[in-house]
Amino acid sequence: MTNKTVRPILEMNAFDKQSPQTENVARRIANTGASSVLFYREPIEMVSAEGVWMTAKDGTRYLDFYNNVPCIGHSHPAVTAAVNKQIATLNTNTRYIVPIVDDYLEALKATFPKELSNVVLTCSGSEANDLAMRLACKHTNGTGFIVTESAYHGNTSLVTQVSPSALKNTSLPEHVIAIPPPAKKYYGDNIEQGFADQVQLAIEELKQRGIKVAALLFDSIFSSDGVFSEPEGFLSKAIEVIHQAGGLYIADEVQPGFARTGTSFWGFQNHNASPDIVTLGKPMGNGFPMAGVVTKPEYLDSFCADVGYFNTFGGNPVAAAAGLAVLKEIKDKNLQENARLMGDYLKAQLQSIAEQSDHIAEVRGSGLFLGIDICHPDSADKPDPEFTVNMIDQFREEHILIGAAGPDGSTLKLRPALCLTKTEADCFIDAFAKILKAS
Numbered sequence: 001m002t003n004k005t006v007r008p009i010l011e012m013n014a015f016d017k018q019s020p021q022t023e024n025v026a027r028r029i030a031n032t033g034a035s036s037v038l039f040y041r042e043p044i045e046m047v048s049a050e051g052v053w054m055t056a057k058d059g060t061r062y063l064d065f066y067n068n069v070p071c072i073g074h075s076h077p078a079v080t081a082a083v084n085k086q087i088a089t090l091n092t093n094t095r096y097i098v099p100i101v102d103d104y105l106e107a108l109k110a111t112f113p114k115e116l117s118n119v120v121l122t123c124s125g126s127e128a129n130d131l132a133m134r135l136a137c138k139h140t141n142g143t144g145f146i147v148t149e150s151a152y153h154g155n156t157s158l159v160t161q162v163s164p165s166a167l168k169n170t171s172l173p174e175h176v177i178a179i180p181p182p183a184k185k186y187y188g189d190n191i192e193q194g195f196a197d198q199v200q201l202a203i204e205e206l207k208q209r210g211i212k213v214a215a216l217l218f219d220s221i222f223s224s225d226g227v228f229s230e231p232e233g234f235l236s237k238a239i240e241v242i243h244q245a246g247g248l249y250i251a252d253e254v255q256p257g258f259a260r261t262g263t264s265f266w267g268f269q270n271h272n273a274s275p276d277i278v279t280l281g282k283p284m285g286n287g288f289p290m291a292g293v294v295t296k297p298e299y300l301d302s303f304c305a306d307v308g309y310f311n312t313f314g315g316n317p318v319a320a321a322a323g324l325a326v327l328k329e330i331k332d333k334n335l336q337e338n339a340r341l342m343g344d345y346l347k348a349q350l351q352s353i354a355e356q357s358d359h360i361a362e363v364r365g366s367g368l369f370l371g372i373d374i375c376h377p378d379s380a381d382k383p384d385p386e387f388t389v390n391m392i393d394q395f396r397e398e399h400i401l402i403g404a405a406g407p408d409g410s411t412l413k414l415r416p417a418l419c420l421t422k423t424e425a426d427c428f429i430d431a432f433a434k435i436l437k438a439s
């Protein structure tokens with residue numbers, strides 16, 4: 001249990017506003033001020049994208065290994081057609097019956113365990129987590145939350161409090177406890193037991209502070225902590241512990257959801273876990289902003305008896321059209337299986353290159369969600385964030401986009417579109433080998 005300082009997620013691979021600025025960069029910063037969040041030492045101006053590729057203004061085509069939002073590929077024609085058709089026909093809120101919305105809700109629910117039979121659609125993952133937290137507080141009469149040390153769950157006031165990696169200068173509030181992520185370096189070989197013990201300690205610590213626990217809130221692949229998916233099932237004990245204490249388990253699927261891990265459609269399924277509440281977002285509309293909460297009716301019943309929930313844009317028919325197109329494409333093109341095959345291939349190739357390099361401590365992850373730990377050559381236990389940023393810049397020189405994660409920003413995070421081909425995977429593998437060889 002810690003109040004450890006972690007590197008803010010928005011600072012990773014970020015443009016330094018003190019650096020010289022091109023006209024367009026200066027224009028952006030003049031418009032968005034301190035909230036500007038540009039990537040790279042020299043930001044890139046993008047003009048279009050297709051499949052796993054993005055095209056910059058200077059004509060350079062970049063292989064996008066960063067963005068898990070366009071999960072079926074950038075500018076996908078099926079989503080474009082569905083959105084165009086629906087927006088030209090009808091777009092309104094959920095206070096009318098529009099069957100395409102229920103078509104979507106039913107298609108989405110078919111991917112979940114039966115008991116999770118109610119869905120609330122929102123526009124962002126932050127809104128989804130905000131509602132999930134409120135449901136948990138209402139149901140348990142508790143206010144305490146347990147998260148991981150570098151977690152990020154969104155940007156509302158409530159959700160920022162449970163996002164240690166969003167906090168630059170403040171520490172976590174009293175009702176939030178952050179525990180180390182499920183890594184061997186903290187728990188040795190028995191991650192499942194060690195992690196469950198930390199959850200138990202956190203519950204007791206909250207109790208000592210006079211706070212009743214409301215929920216565990218975990219990203220099912222711990223992406224901002226550095227990507228942790230193994231060993232399969234390691235969350236089960238922690239979930240038993242929270243349930244015994246009367247708290248809920250909220251699975252944040254904003255990052256790993258929609259087939260990315262290859263082995264299952266939802267990240268929590270890799271843990272044989274039964275969440276009480278699941279939150280979704282990012283890839284849900286392949287870039288069309290949509291997100292949601294999937295839960296058991298009883299949690300919504302008691303919450304809605306008090307305040308109810310309405311979201312002007314959440315669950316609009318155009319979002320439903322986009323969401324349906326995404327689900328259909330994943331199924332029709334067997335993209336979950338492609339994620340598994342391409343992910344296994346990438347991981348094996350990268351692991352074999354890593355064996356030849358003293359800059360790589362570990363390659364891990366599941367399907368097309370991989371993490372590569374970058375370390376100092378003298379010790380696998382010494383993270384090297386500077387070398388990581390240099391690698392990100394060198395990948396850019398190789399026309400590949402990639403980002404960082406982890407408490408110090410020393411884990412490369414790989415999340416290409418699920419339609420990745422072997423040729424595209426090979427582009428990344430070759431660049432990885434080249435960059436390490438030159439270092």
Ligand SMILES: Cc1ncc(COP(=O)(O)O)c(C=O)c1O
Pocket residue numbers: 123124125126127129152153154155219252254255281282291
């Ligand atoms: C795990 C996780 N949960 C929630 C969110 C918030 O989603 P949004 O940015 O759509 O509000 C993010 C965003 O990065 C995330 O990574």
